[in-house]
Amino acid sequence: MPLPYLTPLHANALAAHGIPAGWSFGMADRVRFGELDALNHVNNIVYLRWFETLRVAYIQDYGLSDYVDQTADPEIVVRDLSARYLKPMFANESYIVTARTAAFRTTSFTMEYAVYSGDLRATGTAVIVCLKRDGTGRWPLPDAVRTRFLEEDGAEAAS
Amino acid sequence: MPLPYLTPLHANALAAHGIPAGWSFGMADRVRFGELDALNHVNNIVYLRWFETLRVAYIQDYGLSDYVDQTADPEIVVRDLSARYLKPMFANESYIVTARTAAFRTTSFTMEYAVYSGDLRATGTAVIVCLKRDGTGRWPLPDAVRTRFLEEDGAEAAS
Amino acid sequence: MPLPYLTPLHANALAAHGIPAGWSFGMADRVRFGELDALNHVNNIVYLRWFETLRVAYIQDYGLSDYVDQTADPEIVVRDLSARYLKPMFANESYIVTARTAAFRTTSFTMEYAVYSGDLRATGTAVIVCLKRDGTGRWPLPDAVRTRFLEEDGAEAAS
């Protein structure tokens, strides 16, 4: 079965493509020429772009924001990003990038990412804060989102 | 039937997705958050990136270059690029980008591109020259490639 | 005298750095690692990014749009872009990119660009249309802008 590129992949589809348990949201894609740098491998920063593309799809899918209406609450603010590089990636390689929420608080959550292409190539994290658009402070995560974090992602709830 | 994202799409698949006759090589994809600019539509330059991704796939598929071995003939040199913007594209839109060779000479060829998302959004061109790696001049297109240009793309042969 | 990087450079400064007569607006910069591609030279598309950066500075400098207030007339729409590549550029090279309006009509204008690094490396064009934000049609170029096109750029006025 060919890989269903781009379509958000959920737990069963990820498992069918050999992704370890614990990931319930992912996307398949293929390295493009413009993602390589002068060292002939995928540039380090491009992985952060992959995480961003998946993060936006995840946040839309979980109903937190549509990223289109810039007046609707919440404003999604990325506070921290990180990436760890385990093994380089090269031209034309197919890969699956995965995302999940590892932990959440009342108004913020921490996401984890991974890139698999046969083996694990890179991991990443993001800390995301939800704000009210009117500038009066933080915006609490709704129960429906907290439930998905808990049930689909196995996230840890704090305070 | 869901769109088979990324996979090179040939004439029949393109026709099945409503692309006009005359295109025999394409790829489906979806607008990503990082491709939007401050004006909230796909940045003009991003279309050139889509054309590049498809051009590399096309040149590999047609057997001209694998873009990996940088000692093998020919060296592919882009001499000219252009794009015309007909209608803006927005977040999350799905599209098909198409490519063909419109005309070729002994050592060069002119490609055309189009982006369809329901209707035609943008077109583009590229003029490509083939060089020998040893610096002794131009590299003639092999007969197998000329035949594909003629038969699959309906390209016009000049001199 | 070190090159005053980034600062918009006008006719005298450009002449002092060896740019041919006929250019009255430019910017100096230096090739960055992230602008190289897997072929180890500046990626073709990056030149279009340089043209864009200078085009925005030019349009702000000429008083056409501040690119910030997205409700103010005119809406600046890029209709066509092109680039011609004469000689590749490599890591760390310093260059000057130049812009001018070559011709204008009542509601549109055609810009030209060039990249110099010792010699001429690339040229480009853009066709730009000015629209009213209320959707009622084209927005006429004000006399002050037409005068600068004529006097500073030597542009040709049509209709």
Place this chain on the structure above:
Amino acid sequence: MPLPYLTPLHANALAAHGIPAGWSFGMADRVRFGELDALNHVNNIVYLRWFETLRVAYIQDYGLSDYVDQTADPEIVVRDLSARYLKPMFANESYIVTARTAAFRTTSFTMEYAVYSGDLRATGTAVIVCLKRDGTGRWPLPDAVRTRFLEEDGAEAAS
């Protein structure tokens, strides 16, 4: 005195532009249109690109690698990247990005980055490992580089 854009700025120049003590290597630049995203501020990932540009200049300046000869030791491998976002940046803002080595071991070092535009906007880190090109393992940092890390950056030496 206008800001000397791009030129590597050393401790005195940084201090003259209001950068806190403790930074001895930096570069000035200005936000470009193409660095903004659909939220109208500088995209999160663009800061990592700024850190990369400065990291390459720093590594060249410190004599570790010229990033051109891909056969010369060491191979510079980025193992980890991170960024923390304190305050958003907008169109046309001028900024100074700074870099230093905070700690080093025999064959690796940890860099820190900061972006100042009036106040502190973002910080970052990178963990960099030096490898031998022949695949036989790690490449030890030469004494001259260790001395610069200690004397110019105030880096901490470990094992």
